[in-house]
Amino acid sequence: MRAGLTIALLLAVPLAGCGLTPLYTGGGHGAVAGTLGAVEVVPIEGKAGWLVSGALRERLSALGGGAARYRLNVRLDDRIVGLGARSDDSVARERRTxxxxxxxxxxxxxxxxxxxxxxxxxGIDVVGSEYATIAAESTALERLSETIADQIVARLALYARRTQPGS
Structure with a gap:
């Protein structure tokens, strides 16, 4: 019993000084959330832009809705490249970036x-049905838009955390 307690205490000592702190200290009322809630998303061109800006607004407005202290300008590059060829020289797979x-x-x-x-x-499988391929491309764009929005908000949160007084 004493050996187990001693080992637990020895393992806890390095963790106490590691300096890890929660990013969203204070929850929705914390400094990071306040900064993120004060970001205005500038409209972005195209369907991908509409999806990304909607996802960004959804994530940022959930953290507050104060006066805009920042503007977020986003430029997108959306590409579909054919990969793999069938014996009839048609594309078998696409990659949407x-x-x-x-x-x-x-x-x-x-x-x-x-x-x-x-x-x-x-990655998108190109099937015999043109409708199914277009639907798969559209679904891929929706998922990619969500992923991009998550990456942007995470990076903005790190910026906000690093610029807070006492960080």
């Missing part, structure tokens, strides 16, 4: 405070 370059701009000064990229890709 969605890349985003985004800038967080301080609304008061107009300066860029964060310039970064995000990206993801998905």
């Amino acid at each position: 969605l890349r985003a370059r985004y800038q967080l701009i301080d609304a008061a000064s107009g300066s860029v405070v964060l310039d970064a990229t995000a990206g993801s890709d998905a």
